[in-house]
Amino acid sequence: MAKGEKLKGKEYRELLEPMTEELVGMARWARTTGARIVVLFEGRDTAGKGGAISAVRDKLNPRQCRTVALSKPSEEELTQWYFQRYIAHLPHAGEIVLFDRSWYNRAGVEKVMGYATEAQVEAFLKQVPVFEKLLTDDGILVFKYWLTTDQDNQEERLKERLEDPLKRWKLSPIDLAAREKYDAYTKARESMLKATHTSHAPWTLVDFNDQKRGRLTLVRHLLDHLPDTHVAPPEIDFPDLGHEPSAESYGVLQPIPDYRPEH
Template sequence: MKLNGKDYRRLLAPLTEELVGMSRWARTTGARIVVLFEGRDTAGKGGAIRAVRDKLNPRQCRTVALGKPTDDERGQWYFQRYVQHLPTDGEIALFDRSWYNRAGVEWVMGFTPEHQVQRFLDQVPTFEKLLTDDGILLFKYWLTTDQDRQEERLKERLEDPLKRWKLSPIDLAAREKYDAYTEARERMLEKTHTPHAPWTLVDFNDQKRGRLTLIRHLLDHLPDMHVAPPEIEFPDLGREPMAERYGVLKPIESYPIGD
């Protein structure tokens, strides 16, 4: 049974408090956290990222969602444009898709030749070992969803004018390539699921349950994060509130929004 909104918010609230504690711990200790969100179109990557970052300082917790590479970027070492978005001390980087585009959409849609995909699969374990050896805490999540749920969500995007912008030609083409994407995922997991950078698959057929599961896993696999919040003095101003001294300020002009 799908989780309703009320229960979801009740279960999310304590996790959100722990996420705030995570950000305080990262800022205090200088920890660098990288979380990759991968999955099929409509799996729920954006919603999961919003659930993680909602109450965090956006200057500390950044979402990285790169578009198509430029001509200059296409001529670079493949990982180069991702490296510049890695976090510095005390930061958290949430990748809405990542370098794994090469093993997924680029390969399935024929954007990248086979020999370059194979080179990527050979190089990525070493690349990620360099990151983790340098102290980056790397988490890789694959959000799983069944084909019938994907179809339902694609139709919702088509019918909802507020979501239609999410429906790209690549999304439509992917409907015919469900099996090819499965093959690409299995190949990727076989080559890149390593002890230093393992994959975690999370069921996102129910996106609310999926978000809760992912956040709980993330929090449970970080070191002891207890850092007491700083004491903040909040002295009395020692004077009357402005409204009592000057009267209640009234708007110069009111603008009716509706009846």
């Protein structure tokens, strides 16, 4: 494949399949050992967070692996400690939680768009390493991914959302306003990385200019940085049914009479 050539769908699926089997094994390991796993997906609008989350989650039990994508805080939540509403979504034993954006909103969109004051952002950047140290000290495995994309790719994807009725819902007024602040987001990100890239909860930047390659890179990194997750699947006794399988009974559905309320 030529350098810079984007990965084709068939090749992507072939490369992802064995990693998906490893993800299923990882989930079995987490359930068996009681491990708690948190994965943060951060990046600019259109970077590909949703697709990356799907690559991790799609074949896993939704009761064990769930996605958290919080909307803007309510009036009540605005009066709480900033991290409070995120704490409620942390995993219990055996659970995997994928954050589609996270507490890092404060250092990104809230800072750039003026939803948080400089004092609030400064306090947040001081508190995050301490907050995440509390999580990891308690045994939670924390992975933080920033999905990078150049501005020309972002513009192309925004136009695609605008023109595709099935993706139009992804395009918000904030997205359109943010596209004019690409450099401001870069500056905010660099400040965030400098303050919050720690030994106990490091950042990993993944190139998502080619989203398929980016997903493969992210999943491989996640799998390679977990403890040994090999747990043999349980033996399941599947005895012979003992008779010929029964056919489903197909009745004839009768029309439902029109409901006409009495006056």
